[in-house]
Amino acid sequence: MATSYFHDRSAGRPSDGVLSPQTPSTPSLPRSNALQTRIAAVLSASYADLEIRDTLNIIGQRHLSNSADTRRNLRLDVQDELIQCNGEIVQDFGQVANQLKRIGAAISSLNDTCAQMRRHINAASRDSKPMLDEADTLMKGKAEIDEKTRLHCAFTKHFVINDTDLLTLTSMNEPVNDDFFRVLTRIKKLHADSQVLFGFEDQRLGLEILDSSSKQLNAAFQKLYRWVQREFKTLDLENPQISSAIRRALRVLAERPTLFRNCIDAFAEARETIMSNNFYAALTGAPVDPDHPVMGKAIELSAHDPLRYVSDMLAWSHSATVSEREALEVLFISEGNEIAKNIQAGIESEPWTRAADDEDTEVFDPRKALDELTDRGLAGVFRQIGQRTEQVIQSHEDAVLAYKISNLVHFYTTIFTSVLGPDSSLLSTLSPLADTALRSFRSLIRDNIAALHVDSSVSPSDHTTPDFLLDALSTLTTLMQSYDTSAAADTDLERRREGIRDVLEEALDPYLSACENVTKRLRNPGKLVFALNCLVATETTLKRYAFADRSKELRGKIEAHLDELVEVVHLFLGHESGLDPLRDSVASPEDVPANMEKLATAARQLDAFLPSASDDARGLLEQLEDKAIVRRVVEDACERFVEDFEEVEGWVLEADEKHANQVNGDAEEEDEVMFRDLFPRTSGEVRVLLS
Incomplete structure (x- = not known):
């Protein structure tokens, strides 16, 4: 199609100045060169050019047929269309010019109106300026009054206590409940915040608020102090549901160390009386309170054996000590160590309560205070136990019983040490009991040995183990059983041997010495048989317990006697x-x-x-x-x-x-x-x- 287009253009467009190939006046060679030049120019043109692309698009939109007439008239048609478009544009610009003239007239009218309004505004401003200045002054005054009103409301709300809250805080007729502690907390914060007012030139307000808040706090703590004392008199520590109010009251009252100590002293005295009465009730079966009868049989009625009697008393005291400590721990021990912190804060706020030479006040230890309070509450019980145990020891002249009581007391001393600590004052009551029982045991053993000298003067006719040694070994077995039970928690063998050494010296060695005295009066082989019977019986008895084993000592004597007996046979x-x-x-x-x-x-x-x-x-x-x-x-x-x-x-x-x-x-x-x-x-x- 391109070839035919260029052919038609070369044949039918004489007005372009390109002669056809049949023109005789043009030489053949130049015509051929011009055609080649045109073809080369067309072929070298870039079809990616935007102008060519737009031209082709316009031609495509017109849906023109590719004919000779169309190709001849295309330029004329385009130029004619271009002239028509230019005429339309000129006509449109004329309309725009007319509209711009009307806009210019409107703008001139607006400028005149604005100038007139400006003149009126300036005149109004000159007339209203005094009123505006007065209104501005009034607005600033109103803002100052509003700020003072807001400060007054805030001050009143923070620093002034209403009559209802003040009555809740100080009246003895009002209960100590959450409202009391809420108001007290607010007063304490008000008291602390009042010191901020001392930073102003006029300190009178701060002094008045500080004075009134101090009086209110003192009245509140006095009310709390009396309430706590009343509650302590009726407090039932056996009740697992102890009031949370009393626990909270103690933590708050700790801020006044003097009042706190007075309450604790009164509480300790009350607990000592209660625990002593409870112990007496457990002994006799007579209830202190009809509403709380004694559970189980009375100790004095059920414990016919003296050892059982002492054991039941110690067991009751141990149970009471554990229960008392757990109840007091719930009452006085809290998370965060609040009581210790409040006491320290109270000491710092009341420096006059410290002695002049006590600059470094010991920090309050809640665990130590708990142990001391437990000791004081059970002091009366342990005094009664000490008296009754001494009566049992003195009224029964039985060496085995005395030794068992000593071991029993020692065993409970170990238990109480683990519960109350080694510094407990209650241990000073138990330890002498063990020593008293041990002294009684030694005294009775010596009396038995003194009577033994008469019995050992008679030689046994059959050379068997004498009755006094068998009785001594039977007694020693009972003593070792008692010692093994009391020292069961001690795994150190050397320490256990050290503990039984005195018993062996008191309850065994004198009997062996008596057997040796009997042996000296005999002849062989009866002498050797008697000695071997005594030594073997002793060794067999002692070997039952590792802490009392004397095999090394006795075996040498046995072997020596065996050698002599072999020689005799x-x-x-x-x-x-x-x-x-x-x-x-x-x-x-x-x-x-x-x-x-x-x-x-x-x-x-x-x-x-x-x-x-x-x-x-x-x-x-x-x-x-x-x-x-x-x-x-x-x-x-x-x-x-x-x-x-x-x-x-x-x-x-x-x-x-x-x-x-x-x-x-x-x-x-x-x-x-x-x-x-x-x-x-x-x-x-x-x-x-x-x-």
């Missing part, structure tokens, strides 16, 4: 068998030929003795109570007897051998008697018969 076997008399005559192989008669006699006596030798040896030790020791002694003695027999047997065999060497074999008589024939028993046969 050995001598018995040698004498009864005839071996020892033979050994006295025959001390070497050379003595055998000269004592052939004794050798034969000893052999016959030995044959008669051996079948019952072991039974005879055991019969000699029948009074020895430990059969294992009997078996060991007999076996050791028999072994030594066999060794002696082997020695004599060796001499006999050696004598036969020497005799055989001396005699000529050819001249030997057939009826020659051998020494072995006179003493035929062998060591193997003796060992079997003695086994």
Whole structure:
């Protein structure tokens, strides 16, 4: 299509100055060059050019056909359309010019009106200026009055207490409730804030407010002080639901340390009286308050055993101490240590309450104060326990009972130490009780030992363990059981041994000394049997408890006595068998030929003795109570007897051998008697018969 378009343009547009190829007046070569130049120009044109693109769009919008007439008239049509558009534009600009003229006339009219209004405004301003100045002055005065009114309202609201609140704070007829503490908190803040007023030149207002608030605070704390004292008189610590008001009152009252201490002192005295009455009620069963009867049987009626009686009293006191401490902890101990902080603040606000030489006041310790208050409340109970326990100790002359009471008191002393601390004054009441019981125990033991010297003067006929030692060991077993129970919490073996050492010295050593005195008057083997019976019984008793074990000390004595007893049985076997008399005559192989008669006699006596030798040896030790020791002694003695027999047997065999060497074999008589024939028993046969 482009080729035909350029062809049509070159053929049908003579007015463009381009001659057709048939024009004879134009040479062929220049026409060809012009066409090529036109084609090259068209081909080199950029179709991305905006002007060409817009032109093509306009042509496309007109929907023109590609004909020769259209191509010839396109420029004329475009120019004609352009002229028409220009004419329309000129016409439109004429209308705009007319409108601008009308706008200019309107603006001139507005300017005249504004100038006239400005003249009127200036005249009005000159007339109203005095009234505006007066109004401004009045507005500033009103603002100042409003500010003073606001300050007055705020001051009145903050620093002035109405009559209703003042009545709630100071009247004794009004209860101590949340409204009381709310007003009190407000007064304390008002009292603190009144010091801010001292920064102004006129301090009279601040002094008046400070004075009135101080009087109101003093009246409020006096009311609170009296209310707390009344509540303490009727306070039931056994009730788990203690009023929160009393706890809050104590924390607030701590800001007045003097009043707080007076309340605590009165409370401690009241609690001591109450606890003493409760303890008496528990002892006798008579209730202090008809509305609160005593639960369970009275201690004096149910505890017939003296030890049970003391134990029940201590158990009651322990239960009461724990309950009292828990109740007081709920009452006085709070999160954040409020009481200590309030007391410290009160001390700082009341420096006149401190002594002149007490510049460094000790900081209030709530735990220490709680322990002291518990001690004071139970002091009366512990005094009664101390008196009654001493009566029990003095009225029962029983060493075991005294020692059990001492251990029992020591056990509860350990428990109270864990509950109240080592510095508790109550421990000063319990500790002397344990010492008193222990002194009574030692005194009674010494009395028993003094009476023992008469009994020990008579020797037991059967060499068995004497009754006084058995009684002492039975008593000692009971004492060790009691000590083991009281010292169960102590895992240090050395400390437990140290605790029982005095008891062993008092309750055992004197009896062992008495047994030694009896032993000195006896003969063997009864002496050794009696000593072994006493030592073995003692060792067996002490070995039941590791803290009382004396095996190292006693075992040496036992072994020494065993060696002596083996020697005695050995001598018995040698004498009864005839071996020892033979050994006295025959001390070497050379003595055998000269004592052939004794050798034969000893052999016959030995044959008669051996079948019952072991039974005879055991019969000699029948009074020895430990059969294992009997078996060991007999076996050791028999072994030594066999060794002696082997020695004599060796001499006999050696004598036969020497005799055989001396005699000529050819001249030997057939009826020659051998020494072995006179003493035929062998060591193997003796060992079997003695086994």
